[in-house]
Each structure stands twice: as structure tokens, then as C-alpha cells.
Amino acid sequence: MADKTATRQAYGEFLIEKGKTTKNLIVMDADLSKSTMTAGFAKAFPDRFFNMGIAEQNLYGVAAGLAVSGKVVCASTFAMFATGRAFEIIRNSIGYTHANVKICATHAGITVGEDGASHQTFEDVALMRTIPGMTVLNPSDAPSAKRLLDLAIDADGPFYIRLGRAAVPVLYGADAALAVGKGQLLREGRDFAVIATGVMVHEALRAAETLAGEGIGVRVIDMHTIKPLDGEIVEKAATETRGLVTAEEHSVLGGLFGAVAEYAAAHCPVRILPVGQRDSYGESGKPDELLRKYGMSADAIADAVRRLAG
Amino acid sequence: MLTDFKQLEETARAIRANVIRQLYRAGSGHPGGSLSAADILTVLYFGEMRVDPKNPQLPDRDRFVLSKGHAAPVLYAALAEKGYFPKEELEGLRKLGALLQGHPNIKVPGVEMSTGSLGQGFSAAVGMALAARMDGGGRVYALLGDGELEEGLVWEAAMSAGHYRLDNLCVTVDWNGLQIDGRNEDVMTVAPIGDKFASFGFHVISIDGHSLPAIAGAFAEARAQKGKPTVVVAKTVKGKGVSFMENEAGWHGKAPNEEEAKRAMAELGGAL
Numbered sequence: 001m002a003d004k005t006a007t008r009q010a011y012g013e014f015l016i017e018k019g020k021t022t023k024n025l026i027v028m029d030a031d032l033s034k035s036t037m038t039a040g041f042a043k044a045f046p047d048r049f050f051n052m053g054i055a056e057q058n059l060y061g062v063a064a065g066l067a068v069s070g071k072v073v074c075a076s077t078f079a080m081f082a083t084g085r086a087f088e089i090i091r092n093s094i095g096y097t098h099a100n101v102k103i104c105a106t107h108a109g110i111t112v113g114e115d116g117a118s119h120q121t122f123e124d125v126a127l128m129r130t131i132p133g134m135t136v137l138n139p140s141d142a143p144s145a146k147r148l149l150d151l152a153i154d155a156d157g158p159f160y161i162r163l164g165r166a167a168v169p170v171l172y173g174a175d176a177a178l179a180v181g182k183g184q185l186l187r188e189g190r191d192f193a194v195i196a197t198g199v200m201v202h203e204a205l206r207a208a209e210t211l212a213g214e215g216i217g218v219r220v221i222d223m224h225t226i227k228p229l230d231g232e233i234v235e236k237a238a239t240e241t242r243g244l245v246t247a248e249e250h251s252v253l254g255g256l257f258g259a260v261a262e263y264a265a266a267h268c269p270v271r272i273l274p275v276g277q278r279d280s281y282g283e284s285g286k287p288d289e290l291l292r293k294y295g296m297s298a299d300a301i302a303d304a305v306r307r308l309a310g
Numbered sequence: 311m312l313t314d315f316k317q318l319e320e321t322a323r324a325i326r327a328n329v330i331r332q333l334y335r336a337g338s339g340h341p342g343g344s345l346s347a348a349d350i351l352t353v354l355y356f357g358e359m360r361v362d363p364k365n366p367q368l369p370d371r372d373r374f375v376l377s378k379g380h381a382a383p384v385l386y387a388a389l390a391e392k393g394y395f396p397k398e399e400l401e402g403l404r405k406l407g408a409l410l411q412g413h414p415n416i417k418v419p420g421v422e423m424s425t426g427s428l429g430q431g432f433s434a435a436v437g438m439a440l441a442a443r444m445d446g447g448g449r450v451y452a453l454l455g456d457g458e459l460e461e462g463l464v465w466e467a468a469m470s471a472g473h474y475r476l477d478n479l480c481v482t483v484d485w486n487g488l489q490i491d492g493r494n495e496d497v498m499t500v501a502p503i504g505d506k507f508a509s510f511g512f513h514v515i516s517i518d519g520h521s522l523p524a525i526a527g528a529f530a531e532a533r534a535q536k537g538k539p540t541v542v543v544a545k546t547v548k549g550k551g552v553s554f555m556e557n558e559a560g561w562h563g564k565a566p567n568e569e570e571a572k573r574a575m576a577e578l579g580g581a582l
Contacts, residue, residue: 058466065437092427
């Protein structure tokens with residue numbers, strides 16, 4: 001097993017790197033800089049870091065004001081509070097103005113772990129996806145997180161970048177040629193396809209390995225960009241295999257499953273089974289235990305593929 | 311600096327007249343809080359702020375954010391009077407496909423921030439002031455309603471403006487005492503306004519919000535402040551300038567019909 005790194009760790013490291021060349025880069029936080037990993041940037045560039053205290057609405061309101069004044073802003077807090085508490089500020093002050101704010105939200109999903117249900121958000125992607133002009137990213141490992149953050153900071157307009165607390169294996173090389181809006185084919189397979197995002201990409205690869213042993217060929221796609229969705233790669237998967245499974249550390253309502261199903265229903269009807277958080281809250285526990293208990297594991301993905309296989 | 315208050319009075323009257331014209335043609339909108347803020351915007355755009363309507367994106371310009379975005383007609387009237395866009399655009403307010411939306415939109419020349427959801431303009435103004443301080447830019451002004459002070463975000467923004475000692479930020483509260491459902495103290499007590507801001511680290515100036523010299527003096531005093539933001543608590547009359555709209559909560563969000571608009575114009579001078 002390769003070294004494990006959390007995507008939030010990659011974010012913190014990348015900010016320091018990017019801050020050297022992008023002089024109008026501002027980083028903001030809401031009293032969680034040691035957890036979101038923005039503390040490194042704060043130390044390296046104290047004049048370009050603003051801690052807004054425990055005030056997420058104002059975090060994103062002020063970020064919007066900085067952005068319309070010509071700054072590019074990475075504003076971080078936990079995903080629950082960024083997208084839940086500040087939703088309407090993000091919608092009206094950042095989305096409606098198409099402000100150059102990158103909402104870099106950490107501790108998304110159930111792998112927050114021990115903090116429990118109040119801090120485990122499964123709604124963030126669904127919320128951000130409904131905002132016109134918002135690009136939604138969910139990287140699966142450290143190198144892809146850095147690459148996608150680089151593209152996001154250089155691009156104009158609002159981005160939601162979903163980052164995790166837990167350390168995850170490294171999948172990509174440092175020079176991976178990822179593009180926003182283009183899903184990444186990680187494993188070829190002709191029987192079924194698993195379209196996964198974030199942490200679940202790792203589970204999908206393990207499931208594909210297990211299923212290969214049963215004679216089932218599974219294609220695995222890293223859908224690191226949930227919006228705009230790569231329709232081409234979905235259509236290929238839908239037409240070249242016998243069915244799809246989506247896998248996300250998010251509610252099955254409104255996230256990746258929603259995005260893929262919406263696209264497929266209109267363009268390439270196919271049976272799709274979702275793996276994700278069922279319409280329920282989480283609880284305290286270790287990330288791996290929680291992924292298993294709440295049906296977001298390699299086993300759950302393999303079971304879904306077997307159900308498709310009949 | 312400004313000395314010609316007679317000229318400013320005339321400008322304020324013209325702006326009020328265009329508020330009534332816009333709302334009559336739109337058939338909906340917010341006269342009360344537009345008229346109460348007319349003198350404040352007149353002093354800002356025609357006396358205080360360094361702006362150039364021919365170059366609305368000058369990097370070191372002063373910026374104004376109408377945080378009480380429902381008073382859009384008074385902002386549009388001031389911007390048109392200043393020359394940011396032709397006055398004919400005022401006729402399209404709230405109409406399909408028109409430039410002027412029901413609440414301010416950043417796409418309009420001279421509008422610095424899309425507002426309408428209360429509290430957010432103030433928060434954005436804090437960000438603009440931080441950016442301006444970094445870049446050697448101009449001053450930042452925001453106008454808040456008194457009912458708007460009931461939004462929690464206002465106090466998050468105030469706390470951060472005080473914390474970051476934003477002496478390039480001047481916030482004015484249009485304290486007309488009325489909100490949609492009635493008097494502030496009946497709906498939700500906002501007083502004492504000055505004491506609240508003072509405790510958040512603001513320099514507080516209380517004035518008559520319809521005295522042009524007092525408004526100009528307050529902005530000059532704010533400019534001289536070092537190390538803290540300023541709040542101007544401007545006591546105003548909702549609907550000021552149109553006798554039958556004054557101090558009537560019912561005129562918060564209702565457009566005048568033809569007869570009412572004509573009566574208003576008779577008081578303000580000029581044709582409907």
C-alpha cells in the first residue's frame with residue numbers, strides 16, 4: 001500500500017506552493033485552520049490570510065467582497081457549515097455574482113468519523129450542484145486534489161471543492177493530466193461500470209478487483225468533477241456495459257447518483273444502482289467502520305454490481 | 311469639498327422624483343425606504359465619493375454597497391443622475407429583459423455588489439474594504455436598513471470590521487424606524503443602535519439623515535478616523551418628501567397608483 005495522505009493535507013500544502021506565484025490569492029478560514037490545513041498558508045503569507053472566526057456566513061460574504069475586488073479567494077471550513085449554514089450567502093453573493101471564490105470545504109461525508117452526525121454532511125454536493133455556474137469537484141487522492149485545485153484557482157468563477165479528513169491512498173502520479181469536467185477512466189471493464197467520486201474511488205477499485213475474481217469485468221471511473229458532468233464518459237459506460245453503479249460518500253439523493261441518473265435518463269437510459277448514504281444521519285465511529293455500516297464500502301459496491309448481474 | 315448644498319438639495323429632489331417615476335411604471339417596489347435614503351445617497355454620489363461614471367471599474371475608486379437592496383430605485387436614480395447609464399433605463403425597472411432588476415445586480419454599471427438578501431451587502435463591503443486596504447484602494451461605504459440589523463450576519467460582519475480595524479469602511483444605518491410588519495420596537499427591538507456598533511469597535515456618529523450638511527460632515531468625520539470603522543446612525547423619515555408616504559409602514563413595499571404618483575410628483579415637482 002502506497003503512503004496515505006488526506007486531501008485536506010494536499011490542499012494545505014498546495015496553497016503554500018500556489019501562494020508563491022498567485023499574488024492575488026487570498027485564503028480565509030473560520031477558526032478551523034489547523035483542521036482545514038490553511039494554517040500553513042497563514043504562516044507563510046500572513047498578509048493574505050483572514051481568519052473570520054466562527055462565522056461561516058460572514059466568511060463567504062466577505063470572500064465575495066474580496067473576489068469582486070479582484071482577488072481569488074480560497075475560503076475554508078467544514079463542509080457541513082460551508083454549504084449548510086452559509087448556503088444562501090454562497091447562492092446570492094458568490095453564485096449570482098459569479099465571484100471568484102473557491103469554497104474549499106473539508107471534513108465532508110461520514111469519514112469525519114468520531115465527531116458524529118452533526119458534522120457528517122451528505123447534502124453538500126446536492127446543495128452546491130443546484131447553484132448556476134458552480135463547478136463541483138470531489139478529488140479522490142492527494143495528487144489529484146492538488147491538480148484540480150491548481151486548475152480551479154486559475155479558472156474564473158465559483159468552485160466547490162470537497163475535501164476529506166481521512167488519509168487515503170495515492171492513486172495518481174504527481175503529473176496526472178486531469179481536466180475539470182472530464183472523468184478519469186481508472187480500470188477498463190466491459191460487463192458493468194462503477195462511476196465513483198472522492199473516497200469511494202478507492203472502494204470501487206477494490207470492488208472491481210474482487211469481482212474480477214468472480215469473472216465480472218468492471219470499469220471504474222473517477223468522476224472527480226460532478227458538475228459539469230462528463231456526459232461522454234457516462235454515455236460510453238452506459239452503452240458499452242450492461243449497467244452502472246454510482247458510488248459516493250454522500251446522500252443518494254441529489255449527488256453523483258442524481259447527476260449521473262439525470263444525464264442517463266435524458267441521453268442513454270440504463271439501469272443504475274446507487275451506493276451512498278441512504279436517507280439517514282450518521283453516527284460516531286471510525287471512518288472505516290462507518291463506511292461499512294452505512295453501506296459505502298467495496299463490499300456494498302460489489303453487491304450492487306452483483307445485483308445488476310442478476 | 312462640498313459647499314453647494316442648494317445644488318445638492320435640487321439633486322436629492324430629482325432623485326426622489328425618479329424614485330416615484332420608476333415605481334409608478336414598475337407597478338411594484340419599495341418607495342418608503344428609497345425616499346428615506348435619498349439624501350444619504352445624494353451626498354455620497356455628489357459630494358463624498360471619488361468615482362467616475364465614465365470609468366466605473368477604476369481600481370482605486372470609492373465603492374458603495376446598498377446592503378438594504380430593496381431600496382434599489384434610489385440607487386438607480388442616483389446612478390442615472392450621476393451618468394452611469396441613460397435615465398431611460400429607469401423606465402424598465404422590474405420589467406422582463408430590462409437592465410434594472412428588482413434588487414441591485416452587479417452587472418449594472420456603478421452597482422458594486424448584487425444585494426437584496428439582507429446583511430450580505432455589509433459582509434461583502436467588509437471584503438471590499440480588506441481588499442482596498444491591501445491594494446491602496448479607495449473607501450468603502452455601505453447603507454443598511456434598521457430592520458436589516460435583525461439579521462445575524464450583520465453582527466458577524468460588524469465584528470469582523472471592528473476586529474480588522476477597517477477605518478476605510480463607513481456604514482450608514484437608515485434609521486427610519488419602520489419595517490414591513492410595523493415599528494421596529496413592535497417587530498424586533500433594534501435599539502440602541504449606536505451602542506451596539508460601539509461595542510463592536512465602531513466609531514459612532516448620530517445625525518439627522520435628511521440634513522445634507524450633517525450627512526456630509528459625518529462622512530468627513532469618518533474619513534478622519536484611524537484604526538476603526540465608522541457607523542453613521544442616520545435618523546430618517548420613511549417615505550421622506552412625499553407627505554402621504556411619510557412614516558407609513560404601508561408604503562414599505564407598495565408602488566403608487568396613477569393618482570398617488572401624480573400627487574407625489576406635485577409635491578416633488580416635475581412631470582410624472
